[in-house]
Amino acid sequence: MESLLSVRGLTKSFKGNQVLCGIGFDVIPGEVLCILGPNGAGKSTTINILTATLAADKGEIRFEGKSITGNLRAYKQQLGIVPQDIALYEELSAERNLRFFASLYGLRGSRLDAAVEEALVFAELVDRRHDQVKTFSGGMKRRLNIACAIAHHPTLVIMDEPTVGIDPQSRNHILESILRLRDGGTTVIYTTHYMEEVEAISSRIIVLDHGAIIAEGTKESLKESIASERHCLVEVDVPETTSDDTTVLRSVRESLFSVDGVKSVSIEGATIDVTSVAGIENVDGIVSAIVGQGLPIKNMTSVPVSLEMVFLKLTGRKLRD
Amino acid sequence: MRDFLPIFEMDVRNLFRNPVLIGYNTVFAGGLILIMGWLMGDSYARVSDAYQYYAITLLVYGTFSGAMTATNCFMERDIKKPNLRIIYSPAGGSSVWLSKMLASFVFDYALHIVLLILCGTLLGVTFGSNPLAFIVLMAPAELLGTALGTFGCCVLHSEELASTVLSLVVSLLCVLGGTFFSPDALGGPVATISLLSPVRWFDDAFFAMACDNDLSSFWPVFLGCSVAIAVLVIGCKHFFRTEDYL
Numbered sequence: 263m264e265s266l267l268s269v270r271g272l273t274k275s276f277k278g279n280q281v282l283c284g285i286g287f288d289v290i291p292g293e294v295l296c297i298l299g300p301n302g303a304g305k306s307t308t309i310n311i312l313t314a315t316l317a318a319d320k321g322e323i324r325f326e327g328k329s330i331t332g333n334l335r336a337y338k339q340q341l342g343i344v345p346q347d348i349a350l351y352e353e354l355s356a357e358r359n360l361r362f363f364a365s366l367y368g369l370r371g372s373r374l375d376a377a378v379e380e381a382l383v384f385a386e387l388v389d390r391r392h393d394q395v396k397t398f399s400g401g402m403k404r405r406l407n408i409a410c411a412i413a414h415h416p417t418l419v420i421m422d423e424p425t426v427g428i429d430p431q432s433r434n435h436i437l438e439s440i441l442r443l444r445d446g447g448t449t450v451i452y453t454t455h456y457m458e459e460v461e462a463i464s465s466r467i468i469v470l471d472h473g474a475i476i477a478e479g480t481k482e483s484l485k486e487s488i489a490s491e492r493h494c495l496v497e498v499d500v501p502e503t504t505s506d507d508t509t510v511l512r513s514v515r516e517s518l519f520s521v522d523g524v525k526s527v528s529i530e531g532a533t534i535d536v537t538s539v540a541g542i543e544n545v546d547g548i549v550s551a552i553v554g555q556g557l558p559i560k561n562m563t564s565v566p567v568s569l570e571m572v573f574l575k576l577t578g579r580k581l582r583d
Numbered sequence: 584m585r586d587f588l589p590i591f592e593m594d595v596r597n598l599f600r601n602p603v604l605i606g607y608n609t610v611f612a613g614g615l616i617l618i619m620g621w622l623m624g625d626s627y628a629r630v631s632d633a634y635q636y637y638a639i640t641l642l643v644y645g646t647f648s649g650a651m652t653a654t655n656c657f658m659e660r661d662i663k664k665p666n667l668r669i670i671y672s673p674a675g676g677s678s679v680w681l682s683k684m685l686a687s688f689v690f691d692y693a694l695h696i697v698l699l700i701l702c703g704t705l706l707g708v709t710f711g712s713n714p715l716a717f718i719v720l721m722a723p724a725e726l727l728g729t730a731l732g733t734f735g736c737c738v739l740h741s742e743e744l745a746s747t748v749l750s751l752v753v754s755l756l757c758v759l760g761g762t763f764f765s766p767d768a769l770g771g772p773v774a775t776i777s778l779l780s781p782v783r784w785f786d787d788a789f790f791a792m793a794c795d796n797d798l799s800s801f802w803p804v805f806l807g808c809s810v811a812i813a814v815l816v817i818g819c820k821h822f823f824r825t826e827d828y829l
Contacts, residue, residue, distance in 0.1 A: 310826065313671055314825075315667075315670055315828070335673045343671045349665050349668045350664075350665055353597075353600055359665075367672060410668065
């Protein structure tokens with residue numbers, strides 16, 4: 263399938279510090295492409311270049327086969343952008359905000375009226391249409407922030423962490439609305455710090471780290487890439503009378519590494535996370551290694567592979583670090 | 584033009600919704616004229632002469648302070664984010680800074696005309712036999728102020744920095760130009776230096792029009808100011824960067 267957006271060799275430096283190292287990717291029509299990466303990975307720089315707000319040092323962006331250089335106006339006409347911060351006039355009503363921002367895309371008269379009406383329904387703000395934005399809750403502002411970006415029916419919507427700081431109910435509403443957009447044929451590029459959102463909406467994922475793409479694929483294929491590992495969480499009872507916890511836990515770590523198939527051990531408080539090679543039946547060995555050091559086991563769980571694990575494996579950091 | 588008008592309209596509305604800016608351009612400026620006129624009344628033949636002097640010089644000060652209105656309209660914290668949406672849209676580009684410049688001009692010009700009428704009515708300040716010429720010559724002064732503010736934001740990339748720097752520059756030009764006291768009273772060298780300040784050019788032109796019905800300075804000041812505005816506009820076009828809104 264032909265790409266809607268094609269990015270090639272995107273490079274950007276700030277004061278000699280290279281933030282993007284020639285990244286390239288394609289966006290397929292109708293997909294929700296999630297861009298993941300720890301802080302400083304280059305996500306925002308990528309988004310700012312895609313929105314034509316920031317110029318790249320090198321590289322090319324093609325939209326529907328045409329370079330956006332020289333076709334910037336046509337490209338922007340097809341874009342809907344949801345910035346990370348609330349970008350609304352607080353003193354104006356929801357309807358006035360929608361009307362103004364939609365008018366910047368050339369909508370006038372009955373087309374503008376219809377677009378505003380549709381966007382108000384989308385954001386579930388029909389009842390509050392005449393109220394000033396400053397009287398809205400955080401979730402309502404976030405919904406309106408998205409509605410302002412889609413009122414003109416863009417082909418491609420770019421969302422930069424649109425759910426920061428809102429309640430779970432509003433987050434669910436936003437995620438559902440993104441899926442509705444996708445079902446309606448809109449393509450979405452989405453960045454987030456919440457892995458559960460990626461699980462819920464992504465068609466495909468790009469993992470950025472240190473300005474380079476280190477993994478790309480569907481969530482299933484990314485999970486498959488670390489399916490050769492198995493995680494086991496063991497909760498132990500560290501006796502209060504133990505004089506030197508560190509010594510005991512160090513001994514446990516050493517014992518666990520002597521068990522066949524164990525690849526890594528991390529200990530946080532009373533929880534021990536053991537990663538071992540899949541297919542090797544070593545649970546009894548893990549149990550013996552822990553109990554043998556005098557630590558009673560309170561609970562033991564086998565953890566299914568998650569995107570969080572994939573991310574940790576690829577970048578060495580948790581997404582929200 | 585089709586793209587420009589909604590942005591311009593929104594910028595003008597936003598300015599007229601800002602009580603601090605309205606107060607600064609009317610109550611503060613009017614209050615300053617009253618206080619300075621009253622305090623310095625003894626130094627003039629008549630108190631009304633003091634009001635005449637300070638109404639004109641402080642009006643010129645107000646027009647140059649339009650630089651701060653423009654910086655506020657351009658990048659003030661509350662409107663910076665919604666302005667980012669304008670940058671994102673197909674209308675984003677030169678329309679953004681041009682609209683801020685012209686909206687600030689309209690806002691300041693309208694309020695200063697009101698102030699001028701109030702000074703004429705309440706304080707007996709005269710604007711010469713042709714007050715319309717006086718009001719017309721205020722226009723390039725206002726536009727020069729707002730163009731200076733917009734240029735400052737484009738070059739310095741920050742509202743706070745631009746406001747601080749421009750407020751110093753405008754204050755210096757005004758003190759030098761004779762806003763608070765006549766530089767001629769301080770002797771030959773100071774009077775000569777003060778001729779470097781464009782504030783002085785406007786003050787002299789306005790006093791000639793108001794007190795002597797002399798319009799000879801109108802066109803030189805008008806044209807000189809227009810050239811300065813054109814230079815600043817070209818500078819804005821050259822230095823404006825959309826990423827300053829990020």
